Amino acid sequence: MNHLEEYRRVVSDPSDYARQLQKTSGKKIIGYTCSYTPEEVIMAAGAHPLRLFGTKQNISLADSHLQSYCCSIVRGILEEGLSGRVDYLDGMVFPHTCDSMQRLSDIWRMNIPFGFHLDITLPVKLDTVSAKDYMIDVLKKFRDDLGRKLNVEISDEALQKAITTTNAIRQSIRAIYDIRNLYPQLMPGDDLYNIVRASMIMDRDRLAVMLAETAAELKERAAGAKPADMKRIMLAGGMCNQPDVYAMIEDAGGGIVWDDFCTGARYFTGLIDTGRDPLAGIGERLLNRVVCPAKHADLDGRARHIIGLVKEKNARGVIFLLFKFCDPHAFDYPYLKERLDEAGIPLMIAEVDDSLPAGGQLRTRFEAFLEML
Amino acid sequence: MTDNTQNNEIKTINYEKQMRDIMTTYYIDAKTAGQNNKKVAWITSGGPVEPLIAMDIIPVYPENHGAMIGASKMGVDLCKKAEEMGYSSDLCSYARGDISCATVNGGPIGGLPEPDMLVCCNNICGTVLKWYEVQARYFKVPLFIFDTPIVHTEFTPEMKTYVQRQMEEYILFLEGVCGRKMDWDRMKEVGKLSFEGQQLWQEVLDTAISRPSPLTAFDAFFYLALIVTLRGTQQAVDYYRGLRDEMRRRASEGKGAIPRERYRLLWDNLPIWYRLKWLSKEFAQHDACLVADTYTSAWCGSLKYINENDFIGSAAESYTRIYLNIGVDQMAEIVLSMIDKYGADGIVMHSNRSCKPYSFGQYDIQKIVQRERGIPSLMLEADMCDERNFSEAQIQTRIEAFMEMIRASKGAS
Numbered sequence: 079m080n081h082l083e084e085y086r087r088v089v090s091d092p093s094d095y096a097r098q099l100q101k102t103s104g105k106k107i108i109g110y111t112c113s114y115t116p117e118e119v120i121m122a123a124g125a126h127p128l129r130l131f132g133t134k135q136n137i138s139l140a141d142s143h144l145q146s147y148c149c150s151i152v153r154g155i156l157e158e159g160l161s162g163r164v165d166y167l168d169g170m171v172f173p174h175t176c177d178s179m180q181r182l183s184d185i186w187r188m189n190i191p192f193g194f195h196l197d198i199t200l201p202v203k204l205d206t207v208s209a210k211d212y213m214i215d216v217l218k219k220f221r222d223d224l225g226r227k228l229n230v231e232i233s234d235e236a237l238q239k240a241i242t243t244t245n246a247i248r249q250s251i252r253a254i255y256d257i258r259n260l261y262p263q264l265m266p267g268d269d270l271y272n273i274v275r276a277s278m279i280m281d282r283d284r285l286a287v288m289l290a291e292t293a294a295e296l297k298e299r300a301a302g303a304k305p306a307d308m309k310r311i312m313l314a315g316g317m318c319n320q321p322d323v324y325a326m327i328e329d330a331g332g333g334i335v336w337d338d339f340c341t342g343a344r345y346f347t348g349l350i351d352t353g354r355d356p357l358a359g360i361g362e363r364l365l366n367r368v369v370c371p372a373k374h375a376d377l378d379g380r381a382r383h384i385i386g387l388v389k390e391k392n393a394r395g396v397i398f399l400l401f402k403f404c405d406p407h408a409f410d411y412p413y414l415k416e417r418l419d420e421a422g423i424p425l426m427i428a429e430v431d432d433s434l435p436a437g438g439q440l441r442t443r444f445e446a447f448l449e450m451l
Numbered sequence: 452m453t454d455n456t457q458n459n460e461i462k463t464i465n466y467e468k469q470m471r472d473i474m475t476t477y478y479i480d481a482k483t484a485g486q487n488n489k490k491v492a493w494i495t496s497g498g499p500v501e502p503l504i505a506m507d508i509i510p511v512y513p514e515n516h517g518a519m520i521g522a523s524k525m526g527v528d529l530c531k532k533a534e535e536m537g538y539s540s541d542l543c544s545y546a547r548g549d550i551s552c553a554t555v556n557g558g559p560i561g562g563l564p565e566p567d568m569l570v571c572c573n574n575i576c577g578t579v580l581k582w583y584e585v586q587a588r589y590f591k592v593p594l595f596i597f598d599t600p601i602v603h604t605e606f607t608p609e610m611k612t613y614v615q616r617q618m619e620e621y622i623l624f625l626e627g628v629c630g631r632k633m634d635w636d637r638m639k640e641v642g643k644l645s646f647e648g649q650q651l652w653q654e655v656l657d658t659a660i661s662r663p664s665p666l667t668a669f670d671a672f673f674y675l676a677l678i679v680t681l682r683g684t685q686q687a688v689d690y691y692r693g694l695r696d697e698m699r700r701r702a703s704e705g706k707g708a709i710p711r712e713r714y715r716l717l718w719d720n721l722p723i724w725y726r727l728k729w730l731s732k733e734f735a736q737h738d739a740c741l742v743a744d745t746y747t748s749a750w751c752g753s754l755k756y757i758n759e760n761d762f763i764g765s766a767a768e769s770y771t772r773i774y775l776n777i778g779v780d781q782m783a784e785i786v787l788s789m790i791d792k793y794g795a796d797g798i799v800m801h802s803n804r805s806c807k808p809y810s811f812g813q814y815d816i817q818k819i820v821q822r823e824r825g826i827p828s829l830m831l832e833a834d835m836c837d838e839r840n841f842s843e844a845q846i847q848t849r850i851e852a853f854m855e856m857i858r859a860s861k862g863a864s
């Protein structure tokens with residue numbers, strides 16, 4: 079397929095891509111850390127939003143700012159900053175999520191000399207009227223702060239246009255997910271992984287076009303395809319920084335049909351209402367999307383969501399990927415397990431980090447789990 | 452009763468015993484709340500307890516329970532139980548201890564009294580949010596989340612409005628659960644008492660400015676219980692007034708908390724509950740007194756934001772701008788001011804695996820202290836309740852090396 083190679087290349091070296099883009103387009107590059115970032119506001123400011131995911135490089139500098147019991151995402155992002163590998167960033171925004179990210183924002187602000195620094199202090203609870211009002215207030219403040227930093231006026235029209243673009247991107251990724259859900263054999267999981275990640279790295283206007291094409295191509299391929307004999311699996315957790323995991327599961331006979339990652343389905347689920355106040359629309363989506371465990375919407379929304387997806391996508395089991403030292407997800411796991419058990423859905427947990435457990439341990443566990451299904 | 456008459460009695464009062472008695476009575480009251488038609492609320496240590504007191508609801512603190520679990524060395528067992536339930540061993544050991552304790556009614560006091568409601572204020576961490584969600588599912592009682600946005604650099608008008616509105620929602624929530632209205636006169640009174648209690652607690656801690664200091668941080672960890680649990684009551688005010696006077700008396704008589712105080716140190720982060728005695732002996736052996744700490748002072752750290760005549764009106768700011776809910780650089784500034792205020796020769800930092808918001812940033816604070824005050828610092832890797840993360844031999848060696856540095860730097864100056 080046409081664009082897969084490009085997605086892959088971008089994901090393997092986002093900094094190289096971002097530097098090029100900065101040079102050719104003249105756009106300011108704004109880094110961010112979490113999927114609660116209102117990308118549309120950054121786009122409407124004429125800048126380019128770039129999500130940081132951590133690093134594949136060895137950590138050496140971040141260790142003098144973060145103890146050993148910090149997750150690899152936070153540690154990796156800090157390393158990228160301290161090492162200067164992302165010194166092309168014109169600014170960095172930190173939406174409030176978990177405790178570790180909260181401190182990353184401070185440590186970044188206190189130690190990284192390049193680019194401006196902005197916090198987006200979102201509400202933690204999302205299910206009350208005052209929280210909703212506060213969400214909108216925070217978005218307004220972010221629009222003002224960012225406009226001031228970039229010296230631009232962020233207009234409603236520009237916001238509407240950005241919303242149209244991200245909506246298109248999200249629709250295309252959903253279309254790809256939908257087809258893969260029926261025919262997982264048509265596209266390996268790591269291509270899907272690259273697509274979602276690339277959509278947080280690449281120029282969004284170009285991406286909207288590319289993704290539409292990719293979706294159309296996949297649809298063509300699907301014509302006449304037969305359902306494959308694969309064990310249908312859903313992934314859950316925060317995110318996955320390990321494309322190898324997809325291949326391991328597929329090698330063991332699994333087809334990854336859906337996920338509940340913030341670098342996955344949680345990213346494209348929920349479109350923004352157009353034709354109304356744009357910030358209210360953006361806020362509404364953030365409030366209503368599937369909740370991240372670092373935020374509170376209700377007591378068992380996540381279990382209901384995952385069980386609902388398993389049924390809807392006809393998955394046979396769930397693999398929960400947990401980052402070592404990730405508190406919000408680790409707190410959710412026992413109750414999710416309990417609910418999934420009650421619903422008769424097999425669940426396996428795998429602790430992943432930026433390096434996978436040695437000796438093919440994980441592969442063996444995947445095989446055992448899939449065999450049992 | 453005036454301060455004078457109290458002074459006469461004080462000499463005969465054993466404040467440790469009195470504290471234990473008060474806490475015992477408190478827990479008995481809490482455990483028998485149902486029989487007395489009283490409601491019990493579980494609340495986080497940094498949460499606004501005053502409206503509960505004013506509504507005659509008994510506040511219970513799972514974190515205080517966590518500390519008791521730690522101090523009675525039951526942490527490892529209960530943490531292991533939580534791990535069997537599927538909770539990662541990397542999670543906060545207060546939370547692990549409390550979550551597993553709830554299912555077995557074990558622990559030092561046979562479990563906490565069951566809650567009628569849960570009040571979770573996230574001004575200390577995001578862990579409490581998850582922890583209270585777990586308990587809300589387990590006990591099936593209403594949960595109120597008091598969301599205090601982190602003040603990285605500025606306390607914005609948006610934040611103020613949001614938190615203030617939640618204060619109104621909170622009181623409505625309490626009225627709903629209790630089926631009766633808030634008595635606003637009583638609320639006013641409780642607000643005043645809370646303010647007074649916090650002031651007195653600050654004055655207790657301030658007696659450590661004297662040389663030698665009449666109290667150590669280890670004492671403060673113990674005396675802290677009332678300002679956490681009974682803030683807003685006359686009882687806490689009376690107790691701390693007496694304690695303050697007693698400490699002042701000791702200071703004026705030159706009575707130090709340790710036999711020979713030659714070095715003065717500052718403690719950072721939560722106590723290591725299961726090793727308090729051991730640690731205090733270790734430091735005393737080196738003639739070092741831990742004169743102050745960032746932990747116990749957090750319960751009077753936002754006095755400057757409180758309007759004692761409009762407690763509820765100023766609560767948005769005073770509950771949001773507490774020690775753990777501010778940027779690391781602001782925390783460093785508070786540490787520096789404490790070093791100056793208490794005349795510290797060094798700082799001991801507990802790098803606490805359980806508590807990420809308290810611990811991440813410590814390395815930066817350490818560097819700032821080094822740069823700005825040039826005093827030695829010691830980083831102890833441990834955990835407040837889970838003894839499996841404590842290596843006595845290693846810590847002993849590190850304390851020795853640190854004290855060597857302190858001696859050298861004091862000698863040189």
Ligand code: SF4
Binds near residue numbers: 149175179372401405
């Ligand atoms: S949510 Fe988990 S993985 Fe993500 S930054 Fe926070 S602790 Fe790390």
Ligand code: SF4
Binds near residue numbers: 575579807
């Ligand atoms: S010890 Fe830290 S993580 Fe645990 S409840 Fe207290 S503030 Fe939260």
